[in-house]
Amino acid sequence: MIFKTLRHEKTNEIPWVPFAGVHAGKLKGYTAEEVLTDADKLVESLLEVKRIYEPDGMPITFDLQVEAEIFGCELLWAKDNPPSVRSHPLSGEKKIPCKCEIPTPDSGRIPLILDATRRVKREIGDEVALYGLICGPFTLASHLRGSEIFMDMIKDQEYVTALVDYCAEVACKMAEYYIDAGVDVVAVVDPLVSQVSPAHIDKMLAPAFTAVFDFIRSKGVFSSFFVCGNATRQIDAMCRTNPDSISIDENVDLAKAKEITDKYNITIGGNLPLTTTMLLGNQQDNMVEVIKLIDSVKDHRNFIISPGCDMPYDTPIENTIAAGQAVKRPEQARKMVENYEAAEEDIEVEIPDYENLDKVLIEVFTLDSDTCAACTYMLKSVTDIYDEIKDIADYVEYKYTDKENIARMKKMGVNALPSIYINGEPKWESIIPSREELIRDIESALKK
Amino acid sequence: MSKEAIIQAAYDSIIECDEEKAMKALDDAKEQGISFVELLSEGFSAGIRELGERFAFGEVFLPELMACTEVMQKAVAIIEEEMEKSGQQTKKKGVMVIGTVEGDIHDIGKGIVASMVKTNGIEVHDLGREVPARVFVEKAEEYGADFIGSSALLTTTMTVQKEIEEILKKEGLKGKYKTMVGGAPVTQRWADKIGADAFCEDATEAVKTIQKWLKEMGREEGM
Numbered sequence: 001m002i003f004k005t006l007r008h009e010k011t012n013e014i015p016w017v018p019f020a021g022v023h024a025g026k027l028k029g030y031t032a033e034e035v036l037t038d039a040d041k042l043v044e045s046l047l048e049v050k051r052i053y054e055p056d057g058m059p060i061t062f063d064l065q066v067e068a069e070i071f072g073c074e075l076l077w078a079k080d081n082p083p084s085v086r087s088h089p090l091s092g093e094k095k096i097p098c099k100c101e102i103p104t105p106d107s108g109r110i111p112l113i114l115d116a117t118r119r120v121k122r123e124i125g126d127e128v129a130l131y132g133l134i135c136g137p138f139t140l141a142s143h144l145r146g147s148e149i150f151m152d153m154i155k156d157q158e159y160v161t162a163l164v165d166y167c168a169e170v171a172c173k174m175a176e177y178y179i180d181a182g183v184d185v186v187a188v189v190d191p192l193v194s195q196v197s198p199a200h201i202d203k204m205l206a207p208a209f210t211a212v213f214d215f216i217r218s219k220g221v222f223s224s225f226f227v228c229g230n231a232t233r234q235i236d237a238m239c240r241t242n243p244d245s246i247s248i249d250e251n252v253d254l255a256k257a258k259e260i261t262d263k264y265n266i267t268i269g270g271n272l273p274l275t276t277t278m279l280l281g282n283q284q285d286n287m288v289e290v291i292k293l294i295d296s297v298k299d300h301r302n303f304i305i306s307p308g309c310d311m312p313y314d315t316p317i318e319n320t321i322a323a324g325q326a327v328k329r330p331e332q333a334r335k336m337v338e339n340y341e342a343a344e345e346d347i348e349v350e351i352p353d354y355e356n357l358d359k360v361l362i363e364v365f366t367l368d369s370d371t372c373a374a375c376t377y378m379l380k381s382v383t384d385i386y387d388e389i390k391d392i393a394d395y396v397e398y399k400y401t402d403k404e405n406i407a408r409m410k411k412m413g414v415n416a417l418p419s420i421y422i423n424g425e426p427k428w429e430s431i432i433p434s435r436e437e438l439i440r441d442i443e444s445a446l447k448k
Numbered sequence: 449m450s451k452e453a454i455i456q457a458a459y460d461s462i463i464e465c466d467e468e469k470a471m472k473a474l475d476d477a478k479e480q481g482i483s484f485v486e487l488l489s490e491g492f493s494a495g496i497r498e499l500g501e502r503f504a505f506g507e508v509f510l511p512e513l514m515a516c517t518e519v520m521q522k523a524v525a526i527i528e529e530e531m532e533k534s535g536q537q538t539k540k541k542g543v544m545v546i547g548t549v550e551g552d553i554h555d556i557g558k559g560i561v562a563s564m565v566k567t568n569g570i571e572v573h574d575l576g577r578e579v580p581a582r583v584f585v586e587k588a589e590e591y592g593a594d595f596i597g598s599s600a601l602l603t604t605t606m607t608v609q610k611e612i613e614e615i616l617k618k619e620g621l622k623g624k625y626k627t628m629v630g631g632a633p634v635t636q637r638w639a640d641k642i643g644a645d646a647f648c649e650d651a652t653e654a655v656k657t658i659q660k661w662l663k664e665m666g667r668e669e670g671m
Contacts, residue, residue, distance in 0.1 A: 076553055080604045084553050147556045151518070153511040154465060195510040229632065233506045275603055275633045312603040 002057040002129035002185065002304070006222040006244045008265050010301050014294065016327040017131070017269060017306040018320055020049045021062025022082055022313045027052060027431075031079035032313055036063055037109065042116045043123075050124045052317065052374045052432075053324050057129035057185065060117050060178075062310040064135040064189055067170055068143035070108040071101060080313035088146035094159055096166050097144070103170065105177050114181040121182035129185055131224070132178030136190025137167035137208045153200055160204045168208035172215045179219045186216045187247070191228035191309070194249075198237040209241035217244075224269070228309040232257070239264040250274060250308035255296040262302060269304035272323060279312045282415055283322035283367075284340050287333045290326035317430035318416040321374045325367050332371065332401065339403045347407035354424040360445045362395040363421040365405075365414050369397060377432045378418035385435055393442050423448075451482055458491025458523070463499055465516040470523045484527045492527075496520050496567055500652030510556070513651075517563045524567050540571040541667050542658065545587045546597035547575030549608035554601035554631075557650075561597060561630065564651040565658060570595075581611035588625050594665070595658060597648075600631040609634070610642040617643070626661050628654060 001015045022032035024045035035042045042061070049058055063082045069075055075083035090097075103110060113132075121130060135143070141163045142149045152160045175186045188209065193201065209225070216223040225243040227234065230251040238246055239260060245267035248257055254271050261268040270293075272278055277289045290305060297303055305327045311320070326333035352361060362382055366375035382395045398405040400417055408414075412421070416429035420438075422445045427433075433441070454476045461470035470492070477487045499516050502508040546562050548555045555577040566572040573591050575583060579598075588596050600606045609629045616622045628646040629639050639647035648654040 076551075078551065078602075078604065081602050084602075086553055147514075147559070150511040150514045150556075154515040197509040197512070200509070200511065230506070276635060276637065279603055314603075 003222070005267055005302065005304060006185070008267065008302055014300055014327055015056035015304045016054070016324050017057040017129075017304055018049070018053050018055050018324065019059055019062055019307045019310050020053065020320070021059060021310040022080070023311040023315050023320075024049045026313055026315075027317065032081055033077045033079060033083075036061060036082065037112070039112045039115045039119075042112070043119045046116070046120050047123060050128055051377070053320055054328070054373045055128055055324070057131055057304070059131040059133050059187070060120065060183065061113055062133055062189075064133075064139055064191075065143070066109050066113065067103060067135045067140055067174060070103045070110075071097065071144055073143050082310065085143045088144060088148075090144045090163075091146040091148060094145075094152070094156070096162050099166075099169070102173055104173075110174075110177060114177060117178065117181040117183060125182060130183045131185045131187050132175070132181075132183030133187045133189050133226070134171050134174040134178065136188045136193065136226075137164045137171050137212065138196075138205050139190045139192045140167040140170060142192055150195075153196065153204060157204055161207075164205055164208045165211075168212050171212045175212065175216050176219065179216070179221050183221065185222045185224055185245075187224040187226050188212055188216075188243070189226040189228075191226075193227050193234055193238065194229035194231035196234075198234055201234060201237040202240070206237065206241050209238075209243075213241060213243045226309075235260045239266050245269060245304065247271075247304070247306060248308070254293060255298075258297055258299075258303065262299065265302070267302040267304060269306045271308040272306070274308050274310075274312055274315075278307055278315045278319055278323070281319060283318055283417060284337060286319045286323040287326040287337050290323050291330060291334055291337065294327075294330050316416065317374075318418075321372060321430065322367065322417070325372045329371055332368065336367070336400050336406075339401075339406050342403055347404055349404060349408040349411055351408075351411060352424070357423070359391075360389075360393040360442050361423055362393055362442065363424075364395060364397045364418065365400070365409055365421065366397060366418040367400045369399065369418075372418070374430065374432070375418040378420060378428070381428075381432050381435070381438055382420065385439060389439065389442055392446055449476055449480070451480070454480065454482060455487060455491040458487055459495040459498075461523070462492055462495030462516050462520055465512060465519055467519045467522060470519050471526075474523060474526055478530070484530055488524070488527050492520055492523050493568060496564065497652075497655070500564060500650075500655065504650055504652045510560075513560060517560065517567070520567045521563060541569045541662055542594040542665075543571045543573070543591055544595040544597060544658070545573045545575055545584060545591060545593045546599070547579035547584060548577035548599045548601070549605050550578055550580045551608065552599075552601055552605040552631075553577045555599070557601070557630065557632075558597075558599040561599070561648070561651045561654045564655055565597075568655050568658070570658060581608050581615055584612050585615050585619070585621065589621075593625060595661070596625045596627045597654065598627070598629055600629070600634060603633045606631070606633060606638060609638075609644065613643045628657060630654065 025035035027048040028045045030041045072089045073085045074087040076086045077083045213223045222244045224245040226247045228249045247269040250273040369375040369379040420428040458473040562574045626645045629644045630648045636647045646657045
């Protein structure tokens with residue numbers, strides 16, 4: 001579906017590309033640093049992203065510091081963020097690095113990413129478009145030069161052009177390595193483009209970006225231009241660099257931006273709010289936001305739904321599930337949101353007397369186990385062991401598609417779907433238990 | 449050259465990032481005995497305010513803002529030097545400590561806020577980046593600050609802004625300083641939640657907020 005969308009054809013559904021960068025690690029209990037430095041953990045996390053979030057496209061990594069690190073930038077690592085660049089080798093020294101310093105497939109963490117890409121491609125490459133993310137030439141130039149690059153743009157434009165051109169050569173090489181390893185889309189991620197004027201983009205950056213996009217196209221894969229921050233004024237200039245698609249952040253009005261990208265027949269992706277909705281909101285907020293986004297866009301051709309930028313590590317898993325569900329089944333989500341609001345009115349539901357039940361009661365709360373993968377797995381974790389536990393436990397599924405069930409969830413304080421409650425106690429929220437873990441929980445409820 | 453023309457030249461020098469023009473306006477003003485205070489407030493400061501507005505509206509971008517702020521800083525430094533020489537003290541209207549919070553090394557935005565606030569007559573102590581919550585408070589005490597500004601560019605480091613508020617509350621200093629928070633993921637909602645006095649989207653808003661506070665504090669407004 002991503003390919004069709006990037007070929008600018010009509011699709012039946014809107015593609016969903018959750019940017020689970022370091023957040024992928026959260027699904028398997030790994031830190032940001034672990035998934036960005038250990039191929040096994042990265043692969044395991046990415047396969048879980050595919051399983052739980054059902055994406056049409058997904059990034060391998062979302063780390064703009066890979067190239068900078070190779071050039072000697074010191075990194076500040078964090079357990080819940082990608083690393084940040086701490087030092088800039090060209091700060092105070094206006095020069096262009098030697099071509100001999102351009103990364104090779106063996107430099108820095110590139111082998112790890114290529115290895116992960118190949119393995120993920122083998123496992124799920126037929127079902128999902130893999131995005132290889134490279135650091136955009138302007139952001140790489142700023143990593144190397146530091147904030148002086150902004151003053152250079154006023155005082156020494158020739159130097160900026162030369163440095164950005166050099167960084168574009170790096171970008172082409174990175175793209176080549178990722179393409180050879182099997183990525184389907186190369187995303188040139190350049191958050192800083194939102195900070196400079198369209199005139200400066202045209203003059204100092206555009207030739208470099210165009211060269212990178214042309215190169216990617218010549219290798220037979222698709223390209224995307226990711227920008228973070230408020231790039232409202234830059235969208236037109238970005239389109240003129242000729243990428244296949246553009247991905248924008250939450251502070252840009254997507255519907256308005258799409259009017260511009262449509263003129264160039266470029267696909268646009270975005271722009272669920274990262275902090276207020278994905279990180280701090282609840283499942284309803286995420287569904288509402290997706291529906292709003294869908295409704296704001298008239299022509300659904302050339303349109304991808306994704307978070308505004310790299311998802312915060314701690315984004316609740318259930319929020320991403322709800323967003324994905326709303327992208328895939330907007331009409332059902334619309335109904336769910338309506339029901340949620342309607343359930344504010346008092347619907348009488350009876351809560352079981354958990355203390356005095358004959359058997360342990362397992363309650364599985366789902367968005368809808370017929371349509372949401374995570375919900376299917378959550379329910380399956382129970383049905384798979386049912387034969388073993390049926391003498392000591394019963395189970396029931398409550399789907400969010402029903403008003404009464406919503407009222408029940410509200411009454412019980414269930415706010416993460418899917419989840420498993422055992423005798424009225426929340427045991428598993430969004431994370432699917434293994435067979436052993438679930439049996440252990442049921443047995444311990446029985447002992448009580 | 450008329451007084452109006454010189455003041456206009458000072459204003460234009462900032463808008464156009466023209467250091468030569470700024471220096472010439474200073475020379476002309478000196479030659480013709482025009483008050484530097486007036487040249488600053490009517491000319492240079494008015495220029496930087498206009499530039500800030502244009503930045504907020506997306507008409508001016510980061511490189512221009514940084515370059516023009518640099519011209520402004522040079523002009524202000526010369527004016528201060530001249531005023532000291534002539535025995536006039538440039539009285540600061542307020543004192544601010546500012547920094548990027550612990551765990552965060554993104555300091556471009558914070559630097560701009562610091563420069564803009566400084567050129568508006570506030571004594572600014574830039575604590576740099578990766579500043580722990582405790583240090584914000586300690587330095588505010590040490591410098592006798594009125595305002596504490598903190599910048600966080602990551603969703604995970606925003607919590608340090610909350611810590612600052614907690615320390616202030618715990619030590620009974622909450623009313624003593626006005627706090628402002630900023631940074632890409634920071635919102636008004638966050639400021640309300642943690643109890644910060646203001647959320648500032650950009651440098652222009654930071655300056656406006658400080659002006660408003662100064663007025664409330666009964667200090668002169670004329671920036």
